[in-house]
Amino acid sequence: MSRETADPTASELDSAVEAEDLEDLALDEDYALNSAYVLMVRDAIDRGDAERLRELLDALHPADVADLMGTVSADDRQEILLHLDPEALPELLSELDTDIREDLLEHVPSATLAKALGEMDSDDAADVVDDLEADKRAQVLAAMPEIERAGIETSLAYEDETAGRLMQREVVAAPQFWTVGQTVVHVRHDSDELPELFFDVYVVDPAYRPVGAVSVSQLLRAEAQTPLAQIMEAVTEIPVGMDQEEVAYIFDKYHLISAPVVEPGGRLVGQITVDDIVGVIQEETAEDILALAGVSDAGRDAGVWGIVRARLPWLILNLATEAVAVSVIGAFQDEIAKLVTLAILMPIVASLGGNAGTQTLAVAVRALASRELNAANGARIVMREMTVGLINGGALALVMAIAVGVWFRDPHLSLTVALALVINVFVASVAGILAPLALDRLGRDPAVSSSVFVTFVTDFMGFLAFLGLAAMILL
Template structure:
């Protein structure tokens, strides 16, 4: 018995040492640990590989997959049992997951999907090629197959695709004691994670919810209808971005999902919403820059294809903007100093426009900027632009006078900066608002439009004022 206890203690110490080796202080994977996994794969050392992977959380195993080569991932997949595979698949980046799924036998994949929550299972099945999807679905029990098919029938990025079908519901005439006894008896049918018990009427429509914490603190004879709270219902066809907004606005932990008839068909929990918020935020950031998510394994050609069209569009708009220089080429020839100072006006205006644009896009995404307050926000940003232009213009005027000893030139560039920064602020907020009004994504093409306006007006304002004041 003593030796057995010592062995268990030693095993626990080894696992703790591996956990310390695997992760750095910021929870990023240690490069040495990644190298150890790669070495174990090269040697075909299955025991060492299981030992190393056993020390990791499924999310860390998914992260590890991203650091391995495609060949190494292919070698690693056979070492994952269905339970472990189920935990990892839902954590993988979509590109890597699609690649991993190609190397998992259909029978193994069917077992793994059976271990997953319905929303994660549907996501995995949706990533499969048609032939393999048919094989996997055929290998699954009929009930699980029907649940996945039902989830996939909803549109992408809707509540129906986001929800998990496993819910905890109880009739409104039950007492707390009846509910608890039933849940204990049917514990195998309960979701792995839930926060609320949804109270339903005879038509299975949610009429309220009882938080689990409230349920456990209440006497057994208390009717559920007496302690239930109002619920915020989510319809199956609601866009996931709208769902995230509702969760954020009302500080929800979970919410029931209803079909067109108002019947309870699933639930969405806050852990699903965290992923949506992160996904939508990343999309907006990338869209502002006119790029798509390259991912760790993206090829050069794919990245070029995603970024080149925006650069070409930007080139076209800049070609129009520089026509302002062409119009005033005689003035520039007479006073070369204009060519030296001209880029400053356009550059500072571009930065001012980017500031206003970033604030406007974020405000639109978070519903802080709506039709009800758009006029006030536009006026505020334009006032800020005017104030910033005055300060920056004054600083630039002083610097210009110090270098060139020309008062009229100093006044010219100061006025040009005021005009361009003011117009940049206006464009930065009006461009996304206009695109939003026409049903377009304000994050996608606003930056190109704002850059065009600031460059064009920067050149026109500076050279136009110079022709009036200096020449």
């Protein structure tokens, strides 16, 4: 069925249930939850209609239930949790936002949670256990089978945001001397011990070190008597301590679907699959965007004071740098008093420089994150941005000079504004590329502090260039 673009009301949905599937009614064309469907869920909760609530929840994919959790109150979430199909709990826990999950976990019985963790991929299970309070964590781990508990504890021993925490321990491995037929039999007969989803069979030596990999598609096409060593391909190994951002870069660069994770001695300890990398890319991209603005992820349930504490320090720092920048205005207050026009045009020069700096900064931070900007091409990129700054500054200067000339009919004022714009836009471009490069060279995140520095430079130079030139040319 094709969905209507406009959201139907809750009552319209209720009347349409007999004719249409709930799955089709629940989502809009963009796969977002229909707002009227959310109202139906809330209405079922308010009326205490448990049967209707279960019917509405059963029609949703666990990922959509996770979205639903972000649109309702904390009390409603607990009610949804009580009526959720237990089979959906493992996938729901892996889909929930961290802050919402932390709140819900306290309301899940330890035995129920232990069972759900046993049905999850080891990497997702470790993430959930990591969100638990110490007492609850001990209870849940105690309720788990010894092997599963040991696996989660091993995963938690690795540093956060590393390959060790990202990987799942379940892999499909086979010795070099096996044939395709032996491998297929192994996969069929021992499926309970293998990962639910896998793309490659890793071929290992006697020390359990990966020496190659055979994709599932190769395995299905090859003759049963073909040795794995004959059809295996080289693998890109991921060190267990590698940062997850580096892992994502390797997956993107080499177009990997999965990759083996190895200990320092080369022993195979797990695998990372592309579905994990999609989440990492989204997470790292969001972090860079937020850091560039000097904020952190507020989340759907973040409190007002938590957001204030995260953002206010950067605003105070920005206030301090702006105070230094506007001190230039104080130094030229006599000149401004003589020619009030300067006060009208001065913000334009500073603002255009700030925008130019922000453009360059955004490009530079993205290029550093994607490894497109490095030591090999750094000098060329810097020269390119300087040239762009000069050209853009010259173009803006020409437009602004004509506008000022028409409006104020003062060629000297037009010249002053034009020269100031060329200087400030050029300096802004230089600052926008050099600030993140310098921070990256110092081992700091270029997205975190660059914007404050670039804003300070462009405002300071905008005021200084314009008022300094005005003092020399006009007064």
